[in-house]
Each structure stands twice: as structure tokens, then as C-alpha cells.
Amino acid sequence: MTALKKPTSLDGPLHVYSELTPNQVRALQRRIAAGTAHRIVAGLASTAPADEWPALVARERNRVLAGLFPGAVISFRSAFAGGAPVDGVIHLSYTYHRTVELPGLTVVLVKAAGRAAGDLPISGRELFFPSYPRLLLENLTTSRSHIQKEAGRKAVEERLLTICDSRGENHLLELLDQARELSAALDLERELKVLDGLIGSILGTRSTHKLTTKAGKAKSAAIPYDHGRLALFEKFAERLRANPLPEVASPVKTATARQNFAFLESYFSNFIEGTEFGVEEARGFVLEGLPIETRPKDSHDVLGVFHQASDPGWANQTLASGEPVLEQLRARHADQMKERPEVGPGQFKDRVNRAGNTEFVLPREVRGTLVVGSQLLPTVPPGLARALLAMFVVTEVHPFNDGNGRLARLVMNAELSVAGACRIIVPTLFRDEYLDCLRVLTREGDCEPFVAAMTKIQAWSAAFVYDDLDKVLESLRACNAFEKSRTQYKLLTPTPAAALAHRTAVSLRK
Known part of the structure; x- marks a missing residue:
């Protein structure tokens, strides 16, 4: 790296002797004698007032250190902090021990090895930043000095x-x-x-x-877990315990309504994951038994969710707490993805999975994180609160190679069914809001947007009558549920009058 050029004049408020020519040094000394410049320490002078020196030294810190202590290596706590002073102190490995007081900065020189392999010059100067292995080793030393040098x-x-x-x-x-x-x-x-x-x-x-x-x-730990995720789960559980959520009763009372609801739940849940079918095409192979001629994998994804949303054994299964959750989720995933052998049905993931910039729990920490996370479930009220926590634990861990989002929503809705509450449908037009709020909870730990969004969409899901599929599809279209653009469309809720008319019509037909 090319060394920085020495200044060609005495312009500027701060002067490092080692950067000056002999003539410039003599000129600076004459200024000091005349009182127009001031010596700060040996080798350093300024033409600025003394009250400005701390700011000047802070601004020109690397230049000053390289000039006063050429060949020094930023070390110990200072290196651990990225090269910045810690509590007003900077440590340098140098050729001797000494403490030097500069305006606003204490320089602690430690007699230690100079530049070593991997140490790099800072801005081309005779001041070096240590390699990462050196940084780690130095900060494991122990000292008895009143100024602690190591991070520990x-x-x-x-x-x-x-x-x-x-x-x-x-x-x-x-x-x-x-x-x-x-x-x-x-x-x-x-x-x-x-x-x-x-x-x-x-x-x-x-x-x-x-x-x-x-x-x-x-x-x-014997079963390692993700400490950061556990802290996030605990924070979410605290929020769910502190503020009771509304309880919305299920509008589904008949076997036909349960089947229709399960179909729509499966259709929209798969749409969130990018499995896009026309609703009538999906209706054909899910409810009418029409043969699956194209996209068999995607079709089986829809069928897998439909089966667990409609089968009472799966649809009314609360998530276990502690180690039993492992076999429970593996069994649920094995059933959900049984037609997709390539994704390892029922087998926890063997590689890291991501969604955008979010990296989910490492494979070796899946089991432990599920165990400790699920142990929080009994501490929150049943119903929507427990459903949201159960869903969040599964989606944050992302325990399998594929099918995690659909699995998380099945777990959530099972908790709602156990409590007699309305299961949740996340329509296409609500997809981005749902994912955005979930992302805020994951990355920022802000619970409120997600809780508000899910409370809203549960009430929306309960506003329809599910006994007649043609009628509910008509209502969903009128409410823009199948649209994609939030800028062009608004998700509407059927009016109470429309819902009442629909219920009356269904009752008369019976």
C-alpha cells in the first residue's frame, strides 16, 4: 500500500512532527516560541485553542498515533472494539510500556510483539490493526493493571x-x-x-x-437450542399473557361447512407459499375427486393441508409441550408431505433454510429450540394467544426442509379449533400484510403489528357463512380476497346484512 504523502505546508490546526520536513519543524518551533502555536506533547503541536484539542485528537486519532508511535499495533480491548477507544483509553502493542495522556485520550503502550502475519496498516500509515486470531488471543490474557486491557x-x-x-x-x-x-x-x-x-x-x-x-x-446444552430465538419467544409470550385477546367463536357448525372451510384454508395457505391454482381447478381435485393431470406435487401440497384441516384428529390437536413436541411435529409433517418423498417427510432439516434475509434456526439446534419454545405454550391463555405463539415457534424454527409455513398455520388453527374459536384463513390480498408483520416480529421483536393483523384476519374469517361453497366464493370475490395488489384493492368484510341473508337462505334450503 502506498504511504501517505507528508504535508507540504503548516496549514491546518494539528501538526505531527514526524510528518514534517526539518525546515517545517523549525518553522513550527518558531511559532511555538512566538505563542501562535502550542506544544501538546512531544512530537505533537497545534495552532488551535486548547479547548479544541480533544476534538482534534479524536478526529485525527489514527494519524496522531501513527506519528507518535510508528509501527504500533492497536491491541486488546481497543482492537476488540474495532479500533476505537474504550472508556477514553486506547491500547497499543509497542516497544515499551508507558501511559501517555493526550487531550481526551489515554494511550496505554504495552510492550508486546510488533506487527505480525495478518496485521494490516490503517489508511496506509505506520499503525496496524491486528488479525482476528491475534485479536482473540490478546483478549484472553489476564492483567492486574488498574486499567483493564483485555476484553476477557x-x-x-x-x-x-x-x-x-x-x-x-x-x-x-x-x-x-x-x-x-x-x-x-x-x-x-x-x-x-x-x-x-x-x-x-x-x-x-x-x-x-x-x-x-x-x-x-x-x-x-445436551440438546442445543437457539438462545436468541428463545428470548424472542419469551418476549412474545409476555405480550400474549399481559393483554387478553378477543375470542371469536367458530361460525362453522355443520360437516359441509367444515369441509368448505378446510378447502379454503388449504387453498389460501398454499397460495401464500407460491402454490397458485385457480380456485375452481383446486376445487375439482380436492372436493370433487377429479384426476390430477398437471403439477402433481403442488396438487398434493394442497391436498395434504386439506386433509389435516378437515380430519378431526389433526384439526383438533393442541401442540405438545417439551420433548413430546418433536415426535408430534414429525408425525404431522410426515402426513402432510407424504406424497413428497424428496423433501424428507417427518425428517428434521439437514441444511440451513432462509427466507429473504432471515436465517432460521440451525439444524443442530432445531430439537432443543422446539423443546424449550413449546414449554412456554401452557403459560399463555388458550385460544388465539396460544395459537399465535405455537405458530410463531414453528415458523421461527422452520424445522423441516419444506412445508414449514403451511405446517405452522395448521398448528395455529388446531389450537383455535381446540378452543372452539374460528380458524384463520389468510386470503391472497392479506398475504403481504401477514408476512410483513411476521417479519417485523422476527427482526425487530415488535409484537404489536402481528397481533393486530391476526386479530383482524380472524374476525374477517368469522364473517362468512361456509355452508354453501358457491355462495362463500361469491362473497370472497366481492371482498377482493383473491386479488394480489394492495395498492389497487382493499380487503373488504361482508356486511352483517349480507351475512344474515346468506344464513337465512341456507336455513331455508335445509
């Missing part, structure tokens, strides 16, 4: 867990290999043993260094 074991453990989650287990192994190559040159062999033990515990290959953080304990 707990902070390193948390950082390693973050690296594992964001970049994968192989990246941890690569860091460990690089640290082994560096440790002798840096005289950090003891710290290497600690790092080796921490990484081994995170990966489950060693148990010599017990993890101490909540996330670490979750990862090293």
Missing part, C-alpha cells in the same frame, strides 16, 4: 458464538488454525489453549472449557 473470556466467548452463527463452524476452525500459527511468535500459548477449549465447546468436540454465557450454555 466472556466477551471472547460471545464473539465466537456470533462468528459461529453468522459465518459457520468452519470459520471458527480456520481462526483456530491461524491462531496456532501465531501463538508462539506472540508468546500467547496459554491463551491458545483457552481459545482451543472455547471453540471446542461451541462445536461440541470438547468439554474442557465450560461455556458461561446464556448463548454458550444454550449451544453446549
Whole structure:
């Protein structure tokens, strides 16, 4: 990298002697003697008033450090913080020990190895940022100084867990290999043993260094689980316990209505996942037994959800709490996806799955996260509250390679059926709002939009009469349920008068 050019004049408020020519140094000294410039410390001067020096040093920090301590490496807590001071202190590995007070900044020089393999210059200057393996090793040291220099074991453990989650287990192994190559040159062999033990515990290959953080304990548990997801589930459960949700009774009273509702639930649930059929085409192969001639996989997806939405054994099955939830979900998924052997019906996922920028629970943490997440279910009221939590646990874990969204909505609706409440249909025009609110809950932990959206759509689902499929399809079309564009259409609710007329007509026909 090309070194920065030295300044050609004494313009500017801050002057580093090492950047100046001999003539410029003499000119600056004359200014200091005349009182138009001021010495800050040896090698550093300013023409600005003293009350401006802290801001100048902060703005030009890397330039100042490179000029005063050439070849220094940003180290310990400062490197752990990305090169920034911590509590007004910056640590540098240098050729001797000393503490230097600059305006607004304490520089702690630690006698340690200079630039090593992987350390990189900052902005082309004689100031270096350490490699990541060096950063980790240095922050596992212990000191007795009144100014703590290392971030410490707990902070390193948390950082390693973050690296594992964001970049994968192989990246941890690569860091460990690089640290082994560096440790002798840096005289950090003891710290290497600690790092080796921490990484081994995170990966489950060693148990010599017990993890101490909540996330670490979750990862090293007998059944590891996703600590962040559990915290999110707990927050959602707190919201559901604190504010009772309205209870909307099921409008479905007859076997015909249950079948029609199950068909519409399945049709729209699959539409959310991109399985798009015309409603009359779907009606043909689901309700009328017409042969499936095209798109057999997609057709079986619709049939799989319909079967569980209409079969009393599946439709009225509350989600288990604790370890029984594992076999229960595997059995439900195996039945739902039995015509799709390529996705592994009933087998938990073997690879990471994503939706947009959201990465779901890692395969090795699926079982533990389902177990600890489901243990929150009995703590929230039955009905809509428990249904939403059950759905959210399943969708956040995404335990299978395919079919997770449909499975989550089946679990939700089963909780509603058990409580005698109206099951939920998410129509096509509501799809984006449903997914947007779910995304806000996942990424920001904001429960309110999702709770409001699902409360709204449950009331909407209960506003129709399901005994006559032709009539309910007509009503759904009139309410724009099958439309896609939220900018062109608004989801309408049938008027009470229309619903009453429909119910009266059905009653007369009976």
C-alpha cells in the first residue's frame, strides 16, 4: 500500500512532527516560541485553542498515533472494539510500556510483539490493526493493571458464538488454525489453549472449557437450542399473557361447512407459499375427486393441508409441550408431505433454510429450540394467544426442509379449533400484510403489528357463512380476497346484512 504523502505546508490546526520536513519543524518551533502555536506533547503541536484539542485528537486519532508511535499495533480491548477507544483509553502493542495522556485520550503502550502475519496498516500509515486470531488471543490474557486491557473470556466467548452463527463452524476452525500459527511468535500459548477449549465447546468436540454465557450454555446444552430465538419467544409470550385477546367463536357448525372451510384454508395457505391454482381447478381435485393431470406435487401440497384441516384428529390437536413436541411435529409433517418423498417427510432439516434475509434456526439446534419454545405454550391463555405463539415457534424454527409455513398455520388453527374459536384463513390480498408483520416480529421483536393483523384476519374469517361453497366464493370475490395488489384493492368484510341473508337462505334450503 502506498504511504501517505507528508504535508507540504503548516496549514491546518494539528501538526505531527514526524510528518514534517526539518525546515517545517523549525518553522513550527518558531511559532511555538512566538505563542501562535502550542506544544501538546512531544512530537505533537497545534495552532488551535486548547479547548479544541480533544476534538482534534479524536478526529485525527489514527494519524496522531501513527506519528507518535510508528509501527504500533492497536491491541486488546481497543482492537476488540474495532479500533476505537474504550472508556477514553486506547491500547497499543509497542516497544515499551508507558501511559501517555493526550487531550481526551489515554494511550496505554504495552510492550508486546510488533506487527505480525495478518496485521494490516490503517489508511496506509505506520499503525496496524491486528488479525482476528491475534485479536482473540490478546483478549484472553489476564492483567492486574488498574486499567483493564483485555476484553476477557466472556466477551471472547460471545464473539465466537456470533462468528459461529453468522459465518459457520468452519470459520471458527480456520481462526483456530491461524491462531496456532501465531501463538508462539506472540508468546500467547496459554491463551491458545483457552481459545482451543472455547471453540471446542461451541462445536461440541470438547468439554474442557465450560461455556458461561446464556448463548454458550444454550449451544453446549445436551440438546442445543437457539438462545436468541428463545428470548424472542419469551418476549412474545409476555405480550400474549399481559393483554387478553378477543375470542371469536367458530361460525362453522355443520360437516359441509367444515369441509368448505378446510378447502379454503388449504387453498389460501398454499397460495401464500407460491402454490397458485385457480380456485375452481383446486376445487375439482380436492372436493370433487377429479384426476390430477398437471403439477402433481403442488396438487398434493394442497391436498395434504386439506386433509389435516378437515380430519378431526389433526384439526383438533393442541401442540405438545417439551420433548413430546418433536415426535408430534414429525408425525404431522410426515402426513402432510407424504406424497413428497424428496423433501424428507417427518425428517428434521439437514441444511440451513432462509427466507429473504432471515436465517432460521440451525439444524443442530432445531430439537432443543422446539423443546424449550413449546414449554412456554401452557403459560399463555388458550385460544388465539396460544395459537399465535405455537405458530410463531414453528415458523421461527422452520424445522423441516419444506412445508414449514403451511405446517405452522395448521398448528395455529388446531389450537383455535381446540378452543372452539374460528380458524384463520389468510386470503391472497392479506398475504403481504401477514408476512410483513411476521417479519417485523422476527427482526425487530415488535409484537404489536402481528397481533393486530391476526386479530383482524380472524374476525374477517368469522364473517362468512361456509355452508354453501358457491355462495362463500361469491362473497370472497366481492371482498377482493383473491386479488394480489394492495395498492389497487382493499380487503373488504361482508356486511352483517349480507351475512344474515346468506344464513337465512341456507336455513331455508335445509
